[in-house]
Every structure is written in structure tokens, then in C-alpha cells.
Amino acid sequence: MRVSKMLTHTLKEDPQEAEVMSHKLMIRAGMLRRVSSGIYNYLPLGWKVIRKVMDIIREEMNAIEGQELLMPAMNPRELWEETGRWEEMGDNLFRLKDRWGRDYCLGMTHEEVITDIARKEIQSYKDLPIMLYQIQTKFRDxxxxxxxxxxxxEFIMKDAYSFHDSDESLDEKYRDNYRAYWRIFARCGMETVPVKADPGPIGGTDNHEFMVLSPVGEDTVFLCECGNGANKEMAYFKDEEKDPPVRSKESSREKIHTPGVSTIEKLCKSLKISADRFMKAIVYIADGKPIMAIVRGDRDINQVKLRRGLGVKTLAMANDDEILKFTGGHLGFSGPVGMDPSVVVADPEIKYMVDTICGANEKDYHFRNVNPGTDFTVGKYIQIRDAVEGDKCPECGKVLDAKRSIELGHIFKLGRKYSNDMKATFLDDKSERKTFIMGCYGIGVTRIVAAVIETHNDKNGIIWPISIAPYECLVMPVMYNDDEQRGISEEIYKKLKEKGIDVAYDDRDSRPGFKFKDADLIGYPLRVIVGKKAIKDGLVELKLRDEKEAQMVKIEEVVDMIIDIIKVEKTKLMSFSDRFEECPC
RNA sequence: CGAGGUGUGGCGCAGCUUGGCUAGCGCGUCUGCUUUGGGAGCAGAAGGCCGGAGGUUCAAAUCCUCUCACCUCGACCA
Structure with a gap:
């Protein structure tokens, strides 16, 4: 491709709309332009990178017997009602009506549609297992x-779905995907950490998120040297075993007037006591019934742990009316004193609290000198607080490391959740009707591109892994005007093209400094510079984007050298097997 | 939804407090000349109903009201 003909104009200044580096660089390098909030044009350079990522994904999915298909972005309401997700997805689902007033949504994931395909197309155990996947635009409001x-x-995602007649078969496919995901990310130049995660509204049992560590990530993961890793929602840790607390002096419960002091922060200020001396009591509606969850005042309740610990399907914070009905007091003044123990759940840490302060279930009143056992009884002690830096690994006891991360992929064992709801069945070898066991495997394609840039850049621009760079190589005459330089450049460009190298040729008659800056920004992994000093001795410069110095190479050897370097670089990205660890489940 | 902020040529910004001549600057674009190893210089040119609607005023980018869009933090989130 001739750079003079490319639709790409690079920007010298950071765009006002962008905050994080990958976003800035994608816009500055001419890959991306915003159309509306969260909606983008992928300009040719950006689209080319996305296509390369897609190709890697296709190769790896096909290698584990995935079959590509394409499902509609627009789905009818009826399908989503079969699983109850038309309601469950709430405002995150983009909805629209046709001219007759019929309801549709723009798919954010395709379990319903694929299960519909399966129940219509797959009748026999002989067709199983099977895995279908698509690369599609997804929508989430x-x-x-x-x-x-x-x-x-609006973003591009690869989503795969597998169908099985046994748990063992699902386990095997899950392991295949686990391995394939590792390979996909490695080939894109990313080192990922698989962590245990909560399945959320997708449902199912085992699941892993593939995370890349980055300070701009929106998730927090807790990692241990021993290989154990979980995202924040699922980060269980070892509860410290302590001696039972000893009360230094006899004290008794006392009601205190705390008008308008409805938050822990206000309590700390008004009583001049630190947050860890309070109990935080929050009322939830769990599968329709109210419960009270208690943690120390300075801790955060982890809703996923609470939901799992209670063994309920739905969990939401109660509103003021519900709290009033349940406790007799208002929001901000709840506490366990006087509550039926069967509806009180507390974090184990509560056991060790002495002369603590909590809400009195009465507006504008708290209790002080409250002690577990004497003043209230806890029905169930389960770990329901968020892990924090310094907590210990539940497996080996070492200190967990908290890191910010970006979620690139998520794999789930769905089981029969969708096939049950949608009555998707097949006949087994005994002519009995069975419900499909399913798995589901997603990758954020466009997010990979952002994550790669986020972790591969310097002050001059992007440093692409060669596997997904928009072009593998750039040929650049210092002075396009110069007949000799242009002639040699054209020739090298032609030869590289013939050899199947994805090469760009900067044939613009611009100043060299301008072209160097542009090349660094766009991040071509390899650069051939044809200048007059070098030409005298039949040499051109060959420079790698991530190396400081260029090497002088004979003109007639440069093409072969480039071919070799590309081969070596790609092999490096593929040779991840020494770091790979098999799926733990 | 809560809190803060921004809308002015393609991009980045100034002007607004205290209303007043033809709305500026840098980058980019086009023409010409000179340049040419890290975002060149000179000369010239094109390109704006100042986000939108209403109001105040002799007069509004500037003041008032409403509205829309976008950004950041939080809440939320396969």
C-alpha cells in the first residue's frame, strides 16, 4: 500500500475526547474516529488490525473444531422472553420496535439465538459435541x-457456544477453549492471567476470565504466587483465626441519639471514632425475602459472595420502605440487635468485635457497647466482605496481590440453564430425550486491540506485535524526490509485496522528520530506510520499532532478512507453551 | 441516576468575567517559491449561521431561561 493513497491522517496533538493512552493513540494514528458516545468508525488502518486479530481467533477456534456462522444482530423479543432475559437485562439491552410495534433488541450476547438453532438443527447425540461461533457486532447500552x-x-466480539451430551464432554471442550484462549492472546502479544469469576447474568457453574494486567483496567484481580487467582467478586481469602475477644471492663449496651447520622462516614466524624469500630448493617432482598448482612464499618460487602453464601438467585439492596417494614427503623440506622438470628448474616470478622456501635433500628438512634453473643445472635457466619490488599490466599496462605486488569475473554460452563428454559433437546443412544449441556466462550475483539496498545507503546507511539500490526513493514525513502532513492525503494517495496509481506511504502514527498514521526506513531514493526549516505555503499537501513539502533544491510539482502525477522517474531509469539498451564477444572 | 466540566473552521485552543468595529491563534488543507536524516521557512488562499431554541438589549460567542450533545469521577456492568 502506498502511504500517499491511504486514508489516514495522523494527529500531532492529543484529542480532547481521550483520556487513556490506547484511546489517544488509536485516534492520533488514524485508526479510530468517534461517531457518538461509545460508537466508533474504524478507519482502514484500525480495521486492518481488527481483521488480523479476527484471523488469529478464527485459526484457533477452527483448530478446536469450531464452526463459524453468523447470527443476526437484531433479535425478536419472544426469543429473549423464553429465558426471562428480556426482563433480566434491564436497561443494558438496546430495544427497538418495528413499524407494527413489535419488539426487538440488539443482541449483547447470543445464547437464545444459538439455542434456538440447536433445538431446530441438532436432533441426535451423533451430532455432539459441536461448537459454533461467530464474530459479530454486539450492543450494550x-x-x-x-x-x-x-x-x-457497540463493539465486536467473538462468541462461541458448545453443545454436549455429558458433563465430561463439556469439561473437555472447556479445556480446549481454555488452551485456545491462551494461544489467541499470546499470538496477539498479550500475556493473560486466567482468574475465577462470577458468571453473572449469563449463569452457569465454572468460569474463567482472561485478564491482562494494566493500571487502566476496570477490574481488580487478586493473585497468588501459587497460581490461584480470582477477580474481586470471587476473591475469597483466608479468615484469620483469632482468640476470642476479651472485654477489658464491664460495659453495657447504651442507646445514643445520633440525629441525621445515617452513614459510617458521618458516624466517624460525629463520634470521632474510626470506622473499624462500627458494624455496617445492610438489608437485602434475597429471592424475595429480606435479610440483614453485617460487616465491619470499614469493609465493603461483596454482593456476589453474599448471594453465593446464601444460595439465592437474586439479591438486591432493600429500599427504605422495605427496611422500615423489616427492622422498624429507617435506612442508615439498621443493626442486628433485636433481629431474629435466622435473618442475620455476618462476616466472620464480626465475631471478634468488642463494644461496637451499630444502628438501633430506630430513626436517629444508635447503640454503643454492642457485643456479639450478648446483644445479638448471628444466624450464619460467612465471608461476605471484599478482599483487600494484604489478605491471604485461601489455598496456600501467602499474601494476595491486588492488580488492576482488563478482561479480554470469559469462558463459562453453562450447563442446562438455557436449554432447559428453551426446551432444547436431542435423542441419546437409548432413544431417550435429553437436554443439551452447554458451554459459552467470549472474546472482546476490539478490546484486545485497545489492550495491546495500552501495554505496547512508548512516547512516540504504538509498538505492534508483528502478528497484528496494520502493516508488517514500511519502506521509506528519505527523499522521495531523489530518483535513485525512489528507484531503490520502489524495487524493495515490489519485492516484499511479491514475497507476500504486508508492506507499506511511504511515497509522500514530505520532509523525513515528518515521515519518521508518522512511522513511529503508527508503529510499523519493521522499517527500511533508503537514504543517500547509505546508497553510496549499496546499503539501506533496517530498523525494528522496538529497538533503538538501525542496522545497515546490503540492498540485495534486505528482503530475505525481513522475511527471516518476521518468521522469528511470529515464532516467538507462538512459543508460549512453556508458560502455559492447563485448565484447573 | 449523583457530582464536576466542555461545546467557537477538519483537529487543538483563545475570546465570555466587564455585551460594541471585519470572531482570533496554532496544527492541518490548497497554490507558488525555497528547503529536505526526526512533525521546515516565506508569500498567498479556502474554510465559521460561535451546539440548538427562546429571551433581555439600539447591539449577544459574551447576560438570562430552557434544551441537546460530549467528557471525567462515582453508582452500574458478559
């Missing part, structure tokens, strides 16, 4: 799109 393509409202 995000409350707040962020960081360019990192969290958009």
Missing part, C-alpha cells in the same frame, strides 16, 4: 462508555 474501544456501546 452502557451507563457510561469509557476509554474509546475499551468499553463501547
Amino acid at each position: 452502557e451507563p457510561r462508555p469509557r476509554a474509546g474501544v475499551m468499553r463501547g456501546r
Whole structure:
């Protein structure tokens, strides 16, 4: 491709709309332009990168027997009602009506549609297992799109779905995908960490998120040297075993007047006591019934742990009316004193609290000198607080490391959740009707691109892994005007093209400084510079984007050298097997 | 939804407090000349109903009201 004909104009200044580096660089390098909040044009340079990522994904999915298909972005309401997700997805689902007033949505994921395909097309156990996948544009009405393509409202995703007649078969496919995901990300130049995660509204049992560590990530993961890793929602840790607390002096419960002091922060200020001396009591509606969850005042309740610990399907914070009915007091003044123990759940840390302060279930009143056992009884002690830096690994006891991360992929064992709801069945070898067991495997394609840039850049621009660079190589005459330089450049460009190298040729009659800056910004991994000093001795410069110095190479050898370097670089990206660890489940 | 902020040629910004001549600057674009190893210089040119609607005023980019879009933090989130 001739640079003079490319639709790309690079920007010298950072765009006002962008905050994080990958977003800035994608716009400055001419890959991306915003159309609306969270909605983007992928200009040719950006689209080319996305296509390369897609190709890697296709190769790896096909290698584990995935079959590509394409499902509609627009789905009818009826399908989503079969699983209850038309309601469950709430405002995140983009909805629209046709001219007759019929309801549709723009798919954010395709479990319903694929299960519909399966129940119609797959009748026999002989067709199983099978895995189908697509690369599709997905839609989510995000409350707040962020960081360019990192969290958009329209984005490209690969989603795969597998169907099985046994758990063992699903386990095997899950392991295949686990391995394939590792390979895909490695080939894109990304080192990912698989962590245990909560399945959320998708449902199912085992699932892993593939995370890349980055300070701009929106998730927090807790990692241990021993290989154990989980995202924040699922980050369980070892509860410290302590001696039972000893009360230094006899004290008894006392009601105190605290008008308008409805938050922990206000309590700390008004009583001049630190947050860890309070109990935070929050009322939730769990599967329709109210419960009270208690953690120390300085801790955060982890809703996923609470939901799992209670063994309920739905969990939401109660509103003021519900709290009033349940406790007799208002929001901000709840506490366990006087509550039936069967509806009180507390974090184990509560056991060790002495002479603590909590709400009195009466507006504008708290209790002080409250002690577990004497003043109230806890029905169930389960770990329901968020992990924090310094907590210990539940497996080996070492200190967990908290890191920010970007979620690139998520794999789930769905089980029969969708096939049950949608009555998707097949006949087994005994002519019995069975319900499909399913798995589902997603990758954020456009997000990979952002994550790669985020982790591969310097002050001059992007440093692409060669596998997904928009072009593998750039040929650049210092002075396009110079017949000799142009002649040699054209010739090298032609030869590289013939050899199948994805090469760009900067044939613009611009000043060299301008072209160097542009090349660094766009981040061509390899650069051939044809200048007059070098020409005298039949040499051109060959420079790698991530190396400081260029090497002088004979003109007639440069093409072969480039071919070799590309081969070596790609092999490097493929040779990840020494780091790979098999799926733990 | 809560809090803060921004809308002025393609991009980045100034002007607004205290209303007043033809709305400026840098980058980019086009023409010409000179340049040519890290975002060149000179000369010239094109390109704006100042986000939109209403109001105040002799007069509004500037003041008032409403509205829309976008950004950041939070809440939320396969």
C-alpha cells in the first residue's frame, strides 16, 4: 500500500475526547474516529488490525473444531422472553420496535439465538459435541462508555457456544477453549492471567476470565504466587483465626441519639471514632425475602459472595420502605440487635468485635457497647466482605496481590440453564430425550486491540506485535524526490509485496522528520530506510520499532532478512507453551 | 441516576468575567517559491449561521431561561 493513497491522517496533538493512552493513540494514528458516545468508525488502518486479530481467533477456534456462522444482530423479543432475559437485562439491552410495534433488541450476547438453532438443527447425540461461533457486532447500552474501544456501546466480539451430551464432554471442550484462549492472546502479544469469576447474568457453574494486567483496567484481580487467582467478586481469602475477644471492663449496651447520622462516614466524624469500630448493617432482598448482612464499618460487602453464601438467585439492596417494614427503623440506622438470628448474616470478622456501635433500628438512634453473643445472635457466619490488599490466599496462605486488569475473554460452563428454559433437546443412544449441556466462550475483539496498545507503546507511539500490526513493514525513502532513492525503494517495496509481506511504502514527498514521526506513531514493526549516505555503499537501513539502533544491510539482502525477522517474531509469539498451564477444572 | 466540566473552521485552543468595529491563534488543507536524516521557512488562499431554541438589549460567542450533545469521577456492568 502506498502511504500517499491511504486514508489516514495522523494527529500531532492529543484529542480532547481521550483520556487513556490506547484511546489517544488509536485516534492520533488514524485508526479510530468517534461517531457518538461509545460508537466508533474504524478507519482502514484500525480495521486492518481488527481483521488480523479476527484471523488469529478464527485459526484457533477452527483448530478446536469450531464452526463459524453468523447470527443476526437484531433479535425478536419472544426469543429473549423464553429465558426471562428480556426482563433480566434491564436497561443494558438496546430495544427497538418495528413499524407494527413489535419488539426487538440488539443482541449483547447470543445464547437464545444459538439455542434456538440447536433445538431446530441438532436432533441426535451423533451430532455432539459441536461448537459454533461467530464474530459479530454486539450492543450494550452502557451507563457510561469509557476509554474509546475499551468499553463501547457497540463493539465486536467473538462468541462461541458448545453443545454436549455429558458433563465430561463439556469439561473437555472447556479445556480446549481454555488452551485456545491462551494461544489467541499470546499470538496477539498479550500475556493473560486466567482468574475465577462470577458468571453473572449469563449463569452457569465454572468460569474463567482472561485478564491482562494494566493500571487502566476496570477490574481488580487478586493473585497468588501459587497460581490461584480470582477477580474481586470471587476473591475469597483466608479468615484469620483469632482468640476470642476479651472485654477489658464491664460495659453495657447504651442507646445514643445520633440525629441525621445515617452513614459510617458521618458516624466517624460525629463520634470521632474510626470506622473499624462500627458494624455496617445492610438489608437485602434475597429471592424475595429480606435479610440483614453485617460487616465491619470499614469493609465493603461483596454482593456476589453474599448471594453465593446464601444460595439465592437474586439479591438486591432493600429500599427504605422495605427496611422500615423489616427492622422498624429507617435506612442508615439498621443493626442486628433485636433481629431474629435466622435473618442475620455476618462476616466472620464480626465475631471478634468488642463494644461496637451499630444502628438501633430506630430513626436517629444508635447503640454503643454492642457485643456479639450478648446483644445479638448471628444466624450464619460467612465471608461476605471484599478482599483487600494484604489478605491471604485461601489455598496456600501467602499474601494476595491486588492488580488492576482488563478482561479480554470469559469462558463459562453453562450447563442446562438455557436449554432447559428453551426446551432444547436431542435423542441419546437409548432413544431417550435429553437436554443439551452447554458451554459459552467470549472474546472482546476490539478490546484486545485497545489492550495491546495500552501495554505496547512508548512516547512516540504504538509498538505492534508483528502478528497484528496494520502493516508488517514500511519502506521509506528519505527523499522521495531523489530518483535513485525512489528507484531503490520502489524495487524493495515490489519485492516484499511479491514475497507476500504486508508492506507499506511511504511515497509522500514530505520532509523525513515528518515521515519518521508518522512511522513511529503508527508503529510499523519493521522499517527500511533508503537514504543517500547509505546508497553510496549499496546499503539501506533496517530498523525494528522496538529497538533503538538501525542496522545497515546490503540492498540485495534486505528482503530475505525481513522475511527471516518476521518468521522469528511470529515464532516467538507462538512459543508460549512453556508458560502455559492447563485448565484447573 | 449523583457530582464536576466542555461545546467557537477538519483537529487543538483563545475570546465570555466587564455585551460594541471585519470572531482570533496554532496544527492541518490548497497554490507558488525555497528547503529536505526526526512533525521546515516565506508569500498567498479556502474554510465559521460561535451546539440548538427562546429571551433581555439600539447591539449577544459574551447576560438570562430552557434544551441537546460530549467528557471525567462515582453508582452500574458478559
